[in-house]
Every structure is written in C-alpha cells, then in structure tokens.
Amino acid sequence: MRKTFVLFFSLLAASNQVRAQENDTIVVPSTLEIGIELSGPLIYFADSSLFNLEMRLAYRLNRKYHLVAEPGIGRYSYSQYNYSYKSGGFFLRVGADINLMRTKGDPVNHFAGLGLRYGIALFSQETPSASWSGYWGEHSFSVDPRFVHAHFLEVSGGVRGEVVKNIVIGWSIRARVLLYQSAGSGARPAMIPGIGTLSKSISPGFSYHLIWIIPLPG
Amino acid sequence: MPALRYISVLAAIAMAVLSSCSSDSCEEPVDAFINLSLRSDTDPDAEAIDSVTVYGAGMEEFLLYDTLSLSNIELPLFPGSESVSYIIRHGSFTDTVLISYTSELQFISKACGYSFFYTIREVNYTTNSINRILVINDYITPGYEENLRAFF
Numbered sequence: 001m002r003k004t005f006v007l008f009f010s011l012l013a014a015s016n017q018v019r020a021q022e023n024d025t026i027v028v029p030s031t032l033e034i035g036i037e038l039s040g041p042l043i044y045f046a047d048s049s050l051f052n053l054e055m056r057l058a059y060r061l062n063r064k065y066h067l068v069a070e071p072g073i074g075r076y077s078y079s080q081y082n083y084s085y086k087s088g089g090f091f092l093r094v095g096a097d098i099n100l101m102r103t104k105g106d107p108v109n110h111f112a113g114l115g116l117r118y119g120i121a122l123f124s125q126e127t128p129s130a131s132w133s134g135y136w137g138e139h140s141f142s143v144d145p146r147f148v149h150a151h152f153l154e155v156s157g158g159v160r161g162e163v164v165k166n167i168v169i170g171w172s173i174r175a176r177v178l179l180y181q182s183a184g185s186g187a188r189p190a191m192i193p194g195i196g197t198l199s200k201s202i203s204p205g206f207s208y209h210l211i212w213i214i215p216l217p218g
Numbered sequence: 219m220p221a222l223r224y225i226s227v228l229a230a231i232a233m234a235v236l237s238s239c240s241s242d243s244c245e246e247p248v249d250a251f252i253n254l255s256l257r258s259d260t261d262p263d264a265e266a267i268d269s270v271t272v273y274g275a276g277m278e279e280f281l282l283y284d285t286l287s288l289s290n291i292e293l294p295l296f297p298g299s300e301s302v303s304y305i306i307r308h309g310s311f312t313d314t315v316l317i318s319y320t321s322e323l324q325f326i327s328k329a330c331g332y333s334f335f336y337t338i339r340e341v342n343y344t345t346n347s348i349n350r351i352l353v354i355n356d357y358i359t360p361g362y363e364e365n366l367r368a369f370f
Contacts, residue, residue, distance in 0.1 A: 187323070
C-alpha cells in the first residue's frame, strides 16, 4: 500500500513538472524493458498451492506505444472433499501497452494506460483422485495427466512510475477472457497458467512489476 | 480530460474484475437425474398419478417416493454402472424399469468439482401398470428438462 502511495505521488509530481515544461522539446528514446512480476512469488509464500512467475519484456516504440511480451510459468494444486487437481506449464502473453499520459517532459518513463494482450498457455493437468456419491453409492475415479493448450485475450489498466533512474515499479489490474482450451468440457481446466483460476467468463488478475529500463542508443 | 477517460476505463476494468470474483461455494446444480413425467392414459386431464412408490432395485429400504401423488419423478443414475433398474409401484401393481445409459464426465467448476452427464441408450420395462414409456430427451444433464414420459 505504501508503495502505491509513493507511486501515485511520484506520478503526480511528474505530471506537474511536465506541465511546466510543455514547450520544451522532448526526446523519447526507444528502450528495452526487463521486468519481473512480484505478486506471484509473494502470493506463493502465503498460499503454496498457487505459484506464478513471469517476466516482462518490452520495447518502447515511442512515448505512447510499447510492444510487450510476458513469458511465465504457473503451477497449481487444489484439493477438496470430492476431488484433487494439479496443473502446471508455460504461458506467453504478447501485445502492446498504450500510454495515455500526455506529459511532454521528463521523466519519460512514467506510464498510465491500457494494455492489450493475446495469450497462449501450454500446460498439463490431472485429477489424481475424485469421488462421486449418490443414491446408488460412491464411485471413485481419476483423470490421467493430459497436455492442454489454451488461448486467451487480456485487457489491463495500470500505472508505473520511475522510482530510481531507469528503475520502474507499477501495478495493473487485468481481465482475461478464455477463447479456447483443448481439454473440452469434460476436463475443463480449473486453472490455466497465465490466466489463473477459471470461475466465470472473465478471470481477474493483478500484477505488480519491478522493471529495469535500458535506453537504446540512437 | 484524458486522465478522466483513463480513470473511467480503469474503473470499468476494475468493476469487471470485481464482478467476476466468485465465492468458493458450489452454487449450481451438479447432479443429473432422469426426469420422468407420469401421465394417465385413462384420464388425460389428470395432473398426477396417485399412490406411486419408487425405489431402486435391491434398494427397498431407500424409497425415493413413498405412496405419493406424483406428476414428475427424478431417477438418479450411477456412473459406475451402465444400467440401473427401478421399481415403480402404482397402487397394487408393480413394474420394473431397466434403463441403460452411457456416462460422460464433466468438470462443473472449481467449487463443485466433477459430475456425470448421461445418454440413455435403451429403456425396457414391464407393463403391469405402465402402458408405455417414451424417450423425450435422451441426454441427461442437471436441470428439469423432461427425459422420459410414462403412461399408466
């Protein structure tokens, strides 16, 4: 929470600073961005059933547009009275971030805007044990490990601020929509790496990034 | 104005995200039963069949319906078998209904886990009180859609 306040105040300060320099000539260099998503490992310490580790790789085309790739791994295990479930694998989201800030001055590494992504997940899942009970008695069964691929879209909104030169932190909230998964309805995944647990048609997400910005020559 | 637009979009996304959050309790129908409706050939206007008792063959101690006036009954199936038999007693007449089916595993949700849907392959029955049974819908899912219709 404290970091969020720091980020907002730093963005506010940057915004005011930029207004004072609106007539300056601004050069926005292309950059590479290498970041790590921090909330996944933090959540894992609180809940070891869910592990998510992902990177952010981005190329800033100009002030407004960033090309983004977010590769990662995810692992999930869940158990309740009538079944247990495991899944794990890789995902990749690719797309763009659109900076909606109209600041014309330094620092140029702040961001407040939207992101659009297409994602693909390649993972395996299994149900080691499950049971069904009813009028006629109990029936135990399992579902063997199976490779699944899934495709999804994601829209996000968030802010990032430069806290140290070329070091940026920021958060975003994300909404993901599953387009297709190859397991069919009978073995529909309870969790898909890169999306999260599937409950309703929109899967929510939250990201907190620490990013290193590398200015490119020229 | 751009900031306002941005905040509006962000708020819309936040609302979508929050509205999609769900509790961890299973709140949807999971079990698939055969919905069998009961009709009278002698009195087409009758809304129910009187004095009906239903139980699984060999399960006399676990009556599903005990001497009731019924227009619809739910018959549970068993995924570990390919057929089940039910005893349907109407007054002093007793019939046996043998239902053959295939089972299909379905993942319902994280909270509910798995269930089974069924497809009716064949229905055989005695005709002491039952005149005929029609298959209305052979695919059995959770819900109240009529699957079989029995005429007495």
